[in-house]
Amino acid sequence: MPIKTVYKSSDNQKLLTLKNCCIHNLRNVSAEIPLGLLVGVAGVSGSGKSSLISDTLVPKLKEKLKNKLVSDDEDKNVDDEFLPDTEIGGTEHIKKCVIIDQKPIGRSRTSCPATYTGIFDKIRALFAKQSGMDPGLFTVNSKGGCRVCKGDGVIHYHVGMGNFIDLECETCAGTGFIEEAMSIMLDGKNIREILEMSVSTAIAFFKKKDKTILKMLQTLERVGMGYIRLGQKTPTISGGEAQRIKLASELGKSGSAKGNVYILDEPTTGLSFSDSERLIHLMQELVDGGSTVIVTEHDLSVLSNCDYIIEMGPGGGSDGGYVLATGTPAELKVNSKSIIGRYLK
Ligand SMILES: [Zn+2]
Structure with a gap:
C-alpha cells in the first residue's frame, strides 16, 4: 500500500x-x-x-x-x-x-452483529409494520422468546459432578423463538432465517427495503465482514x-x-x-x-x-x-x- x-x-x-x-x-x-x-x-x-x-x-x-x-x-x-x-x-x-x-x-447472551450495529431494531420494526404485531414478538429477549429455553435454543442439563450438557430445545427446535414469531414472513423469510443470513446475503435481501439497514450492511461488508451472520453469537466472533x-x-x-x-x-x-x-x-x-x-x-x-x-x-x-x-x-x-x-x- x-x-x-x-x-x-x-x-x-x-x-x-x-x-x-x-x-x-x-x-x-x-x-x-x-x-x-x-x-x-x-x-x-x-x-x-x-x-x-x-x-x-x-x-x-x-x-x-x-x-x-x-x-x-x-x-x-x-x-x-x-x-x-x-x-x-x-x-x-x-x-x-x-x-x-x-x-x-456487547455483554448480553443474545449480542450479535445485528444488535450491536442497531439494525436488529430496524428489522423488527419492518416485521412489526408489515404484520401489525408488537416489535417484541420478533426478539427472543421479549415476547418472541421460547418459554421453555428462554430464547437460548438449548437447554442445560445437569449430568452430575457439576457438569452440564446443552441439548437442543425440543419446543422451539433450537430456534429460540415461539411459533407465532416464526410464522410471520417478510418477503418469504422469517426473523430467524434473516438472522441466519450472512451480511452479503442480507445486502441483496434488504436492497429495496430499508436504506439505513442497507448502509450499515454495506459498511460491514466493506470492513471485510461480509461472511459474518447477522445473528452470530458473540463467543464465536474473534x-x-x-x-x-x-x-x-x-x-x-x-x-x-x-x-x-x-x-x-x-x-x-x-x-x-x-x-x-x-x-x-x-x-x-x-x-x-x-x-x-x-x-x-x-x-x-x-x-x-x-x-x-x-x-x-x-x-x-x-x-x-x-x-x-x-x-x-x-x-x-x-x-x-x-x-x-x-x-x-
Ligand atoms: Zn426453546
Whole structure:
C-alpha cells in the first residue's frame, strides 16, 4: 500500500493537552494531541505509550466527557480523585469519544452483529409494520422468546459432578423463538432465517427495503465482514472481528462524525497484513470525515501513515517514560532524538 507523503496539518486552536502525567513509568510528561488528524503514539513495549493513552488520557476523558465517552469496558469506574495531579485541556472540542477495542461486542447472551450495529431494531420494526404485531414478538429477549429455553435454543442439563450438557430445545427446535414469531414472513423469510443470513446475503435481501439497514450492511461488508451472520453469537466472533464490527458500526451511522475522537490501542495485534491495511484505510476514512483517531502502535506501516506521531521512550520500564519526539513521520525521520524515525517507511 502507498505510504502517506502529504500530512493533514493541525489546527492549532484545537489541541487536546495533557499535563503532569505520572502514572506507572511516566516522568511527569506533558503531551499535545492535535485534533482532526490520525495521531500515532509510538515507542517500544513498556515505553509508556499505553500508560499515556489507555491509563491517563482515557480515564481523564471519562471524567470530563462522562456519557459522551462510549466504551465496552464498564469495569473501570472513575471517581473525581483519579489522577488528581494530571490536567487535561481541550475536551470542549470533542463531540463524542469512542474506544474501539477488541473486546466482545456487547455483554448480553443474545449480542450479535445485528444488535450491536442497531439494525436488529430496524428489522423488527419492518416485521412489526408489515404484520401489525408488537416489535417484541420478533426478539427472543421479549415476547418472541421460547418459554421453555428462554430464547437460548438449548437447554442445560445437569449430568452430575457439576457438569452440564446443552441439548437442543425440543419446543422451539433450537430456534429460540415461539411459533407465532416464526410464522410471520417478510418477503418469504422469517426473523430467524434473516438472522441466519450472512451480511452479503442480507445486502441483496434488504436492497429495496430499508436504506439505513442497507448502509450499515454495506459498511460491514466493506470492513471485510461480509461472511459474518447477522445473528452470530458473540463467543464465536474473534477480537479482530469485534474491532472491525465496532468500526463499521461507527462508519455506517448516519450523520456527521465531525468532532468525534476514536481511540485504538494496538489495533493491528493479531491481524493479518491485508487486514492491517484495511484497518489503516478505515482509520483514514474516519479522519477524512472530520474525526480524530488516536492509535497506540508499534506497527511501522500504521505509524508511517499517521499525520502526527508522539514517540515515547527511549527504552521500556524504568528506561522509558519520556516523550522523545513529536511531529510528522517525515519530521521524525530527520529528528536525531527519534529512535523509530530511521525505521519509518
Ligand atoms: Zn426453546
